[in-house]
Amino acid sequence: MNSHCLSHCLTTTEAELFERDGYLVVENALEPSHTEYLRTTVDRLQNDGRLSRSQIINVKGRVDHPDFLSLDQAFLDLLDHPTTFPKVWGILGWNIYSYHSHLGVTEPIDGTYDPDGSTYGWHQDSVPSWRDMPELDVPARLSLKIGYMLTDTSEAGRGNFWAVPGSHRNARLELPADGKGQPDGAIPICASAGSAVYFDRRLFHAASPNHWTEPRVFLAYGYGYRWLRTKDEMTIPPDVVERSEPIRRQLLAATSSENNRYTPADDDVPLRKWLIDHNLEAPIGAPVTDQ
Numbered sequence: 001m002n003s004h005c006l007s008h009c010l011t012t013t014e015a016e017l018f019e020r021d022g023y024l025v026v027e028n029a030l031e032p033s034h035t036e037y038l039r040t041t042v043d044r045l046q047n048d049g050r051l052s053r054s055q056i057i058n059v060k061g062r063v064d065h066p067d068f069l070s071l072d073q074a075f076l077d078l079l080d081h082p083t084t085f086p087k088v089w090g091i092l093g094w095n096i097y098s099y100h101s102h103l104g105v106t107e108p109i110d111g112t113y114d115p116d117g118s119t120y121g122w123h124q125d126s127v128p129s130w131r132d133m134p135e136l137d138v139p140a141r142l143s144l145k146i147g148y149m150l151t152d153t154s155e156a157g158r159g160n161f162w163a164v165p166g167s168h169r170n171a172r173l174e175l176p177a178d179g180k181g182q183p184d185g186a187i188p189i190c191a192s193a194g195s196a197v198y199f200d201r202r203l204f205h206a207a208s209p210n211h212w213t214e215p216r217v218f219l220a221y222g223y224g225y226r227w228l229r230t231k232d233e234m235t236i237p238p239d240v241v242e243r244s245e246p247i248r249r250q251l252l253a254a255t256s257s258e259n260n261r262y263t264p265a266d267d268d269v270p271l272r273k274w275l276i277d278h279n280l281e282a283p284i285g286a287p288v289t290d291q
Helices: 003-008 012-021 032-047 073-080 085-092 238-242 246-251 270-277
Strands: 023-026 062-066 096-106 143-149 161-163 187-189 196-200 216-225
Touching: 003 085, 012 023, 012 085, 032 073, 032 096, 032 216, 073 096, 073 216, 073 246, 085 096, 085 143, 085 196, 085 216, 096 143, 096 246, 161 196, 246 270
Parallel strands: none
Antiparallel strands: 023 196, 062 096, 096 216, 143 196, 143 216, 161 187
């Protein structure tokens, strides 16, 4: 990781927006040529039959492939991309890693865009966690995702990511009783190709049908605390982890011991030292040692 990323740190305004709404849209996070290369890579994998079709997402024509980082080096390189990764540590701090990833393709379908039709599949990520912490009035954050939009979703009806702004501070969301229409306050997140959409795992959100002329393609990268269990099988080959740079090894779950996911030694969290060396505050304090 080089100092180029320092010009893309989380700003005060961005932090306030993320805290208020539970999400943040950053336009032009990726160069057009980079976006196109990633889109072409997804197309190739899909044409080769290497992407799995979702069995749980209730949107027709949807491909949802988890744990995709090992499918191509281009996906791995996006994990600590200099224009986007700095905002992750700005929100979560330095004791973090990648616990989940999924690749989505929503194919066009016939029909008319109608958000007043059937209610979408609204949910929070890692939803059982609030059930395990019932004493909290506000659910714990634990993690966030970056959704990279590889196709244009600047208008509604293009398979947009939908969200209820501010819902990340609630454990439940009231859905229409008749199964028609969307919950109060729900909006489509409109973002152009190359945008990065950051969202708190507590934010109530939903996939939606694609009534445009092209597939809607996105890559989602989940980041959480190193003591959070993985959501995926994490099929990155060990030799790939070993030859990666130190901060990327941290993001790929390398650790000197399982205990050090909770009380990391300096070698477990090179991101912390990098932040200190560049005169940035290490947001969650210094590592400690069990007594």
